[in-house]
Amino acid sequence: MNRVWLAALLASLCLPGWAAAGDARAGERIVSSRSQGLCLLCHPIPGQPDGLQGTLAPPLAGAGSRHSAQALRQRLLNPERFNPDTVMPSYGRSQGFNQVAPALRGKPLLTPHQIDDVVAYLVSLK
Numbered sequence: 062m063n064r065v066w067l068a069a070l071l072a073s074l075c076l077p078g079w080a081a082a083g084d085a086r087a088g089e090r091i092v093s094s095r096s097q098g099l100c101l102l103c104h105p106i107p108g109q110p111d112g113l114q115g116t117l118a119p120p121l122a123g124a125g126s127r128h129s130a131q132a133l134r135q136r137l138l139n140p141e142r143f144n145p146d147t148v149m150p151s152y153g154r155s156q157g158f159n160q161v162a163p164a165l166r167g168k169p170l171l172t173p174h175q176i177d178d179v180v181a182y183l184v185s186l187k
């Protein structure tokens with residue numbers, strides 16, 4: 062087990078308040094990443110190149126003014142709670158997906174730590 066990972070784990074166990082705060086800049090990288098969050102596939106996102114913005118979902122600009130941190134977290138963990146037919150994937154779920162590559166089976170799309178980072182970024186979008 063690498064030491065940085067262990068330190069992060071210990072910090073998140075001992076300092077839940079600190080760990081839950083998340084890192085907005087790390088969240089921005091996840092949201093704009095084409096291999097991790099893929100939020101751009103569906104959502105227009107402020108500051109991202111024009112031709113790369115999705116048009117399937119509402120713009121994320123102002124998300125932090127419209128929703129509390131808790132509500133934004135719920136959007137990521139349980140999007141079907143808000144719309145049972147949503148096309149938005151549940152980023153915290155690790156079961157119940159179809160046709161998952163063997164290496165990715167049983168893993169959530171984003172770890173709890175990454176979810177904290179994405180929430181911190183969304184909260185900053187006022």
Ligand code: HEC
Pocket residue numbers: 092098099100101102103104117118119120121124127133136140143144146147148149150152179183
């Ligand atoms: C496959 C398309 C898709 C992807 C990928 C996706 N979303 Fe969504 N998202 C939606 C749709 C569609 C909605 C509108 C509500 C609904 O139908 O669920 C939505 C709603 C939301 C909302 C609520 C917006 C509002 O203002 O009410 C937030 C916040 C959000 N998404 C964040 C994200 C983030 C962050 C990611 C990436 C980690 C992401 N979404 C990835 C399709 C997507």
